[in-house]
Amino acid sequence: MSRIIFHVDMNSFFAACELAHHPEYRGKPLVVSGNSRRGVITTASYEARALGIHAAMPLSEARRIYPQLIVLPVNHERYQQYSRAMMEILQRFSPKVEQASIDEAYLDMSHLMLTGESYIASARTIQHTIQAELGLGSSIGISYNRFLAKMASDMQKPNGLTILRRADVAVKIWPLAIEAMYGVGPKTAEKLQALGIRTIGDLAEYTDQQALKKLIGDKQATWLHQRAKGNGNYTIMTATKEELDSIGHSRTFASDTIEERELEKQLQKLSELVIKRLIQQQVMAKTVQVTIRNQHFETITRSLTAPSYYKTEEEIFLAALNVFWEHWDGTPVRLLGVTLQNLLPKQYVYEQLRLF
Numbered sequence: 308m309s310r311i312i313f314h315v316d317m318n319s320f321f322a323a324c325e326l327a328h329h330p331e332y333r334g335k336p337l338v339v340s341g342n343s344r345r346g347v348i349t350t351a352s353y354e355a356r357a358l359g360i361h362a363a364m365p366l367s368e369a370r371r372i373y374p375q376l377i378v379l380p381v382n383h384e385r386y387q388q389y390s391r392a393m394m395e396i397l398q399r400f401s402p403k404v405e406q407a408s409i410d411e412a413y414l415d416m417s418h419l420m421l422t423g424e425s426y427i428a429s430a431r432t433i434q435h436t437i438q439a440e441l442g443l444g445s446s447i448g449i450s451y452n453r454f455l456a457k458m459a460s461d462m463q464k465p466n467g468l469t470i471l472r473r474a475d476v477a478v479k480i481w482p483l484a485i486e487a488m489y490g491v492g493p494k495t496a497e498k499l500q501a502l503g504i505r506t507i508g509d510l511a512e513y514t515d516q517q518a519l520k521k522l523i524g525d526k527q528a529t530w531l532h533q534r535a536k537g538n539g540n541y542t543i544m545t546a547t548k549e550e551l552d553s554i555g556h557s558r559t560f561a562s563d564t565i566e567e568r569e570l571e572k573q574l575q576k577l578s579e580l581v582i583k584r585l586i587q588q589q590v591m592a593k594t595v596q597v598t599i600r601n602q603h604f605e606t607i608t609r610s611l612t613a614p615s616y617y618k619t620e621e622e623i624f625l626a627a628l629n630v631f632w633e634h635w636d637g638t639p640v641r642l643l644g645v646t647l648q649n650l651l652p653k654q655y656v657y658e659q660l661r662l663f
């Protein structure tokens with residue numbers, strides 16, 4: 308391999324952080340979720356997943372599946388602390404580390420070609436160090452570019468280690484269903500399937516580029532086609548990018564209200580306004596903050612930070628709803644606000660081409 312790229316992906320990160328903090332819950336079905344009647348699961352432990360419980364599932368549904376489910380509230384400060392500690396560990400192994408989200412990072416480990424050290428031994432050392440110091444499991448993908456390293460890290464979870472060499476692309480990647488390809492969402496998969504593209508190999512060998520571009524756009528068509536062939540970027544962006552200002556909108560009601568439908572309607576409108584500015588400024592956000600001011604002019608602000616960047620109005624609205632229902636105490640509302648934080652320009656976000 309001309310380059311050695313590691314993708315380190317933490318296993319069920321939020322739940323794992325809680326289990327590290329509450330070892331008495333190990334081995335039991337556990338979820339991290341807003342605990343309100345409209346709460347949505349953020350992360351599920353592997354024991355909960357085995358029961359059919361998963362992220363984005365309403366908490367009420369999960370409790371019907373397993374009434375004894377352990378539910379813990381989202382603790383952003385705790386997860387950020389673990390994330391920073393994880394990055395500090397990774398920086399011991401490479402001078403070129405790029406954090407892709409709160410629970411994943413890319414490392415350029417090409418120096419191993421000069422030292423002759425084993426890729427596998429180095430990856431196992433990283434996993435063991437994270438486990439020993441933080442009590443968290445991780446999966447690592449190794450390849451010659453970022454895309455394949457990301458695909459590899461998903462292939463053996465939890466605590467997996469997978470190497471994808473160029474010769475492995477046709478054998479291990481091409482037979483996979485197109486929806487298993489990183490960068491292909493449900494809507495894009497449906498469009499590709501309409502062209503007869505059902506596997507990643509079908510996409511790699513697809514010759515009618517004009518039809519592909521017409522269907523999903525020039526940029527995405529080119530990006531996906533090249534990745535399917537095993538080509539991709541290996542550059543690790545180690546420079547710290549200065550975060551942009553936040554993007555926010557608020558609405559003051561003519562009269563204080565406790566009408567749930569009206570409050571949800573306004574949250575949706577505010578989400579629409581902030582996503583428009585997000586698109587205009589060509590940035591992406593990881594954190595959705597909700598501001599609630601009551602009839603007594605008491606104000607609370609609470610936020611939700613996602614593992615990856617928010618891309619759609621629906622994602623922002625659902626996050627805002629989750630925060631609102633978790634923290635609203637039923638007091639008449641005078642003002643609502645939705646603010647996006649942790650902003651970065653699109654060109655600095657590896658997921659910028661996941662257009663669905």
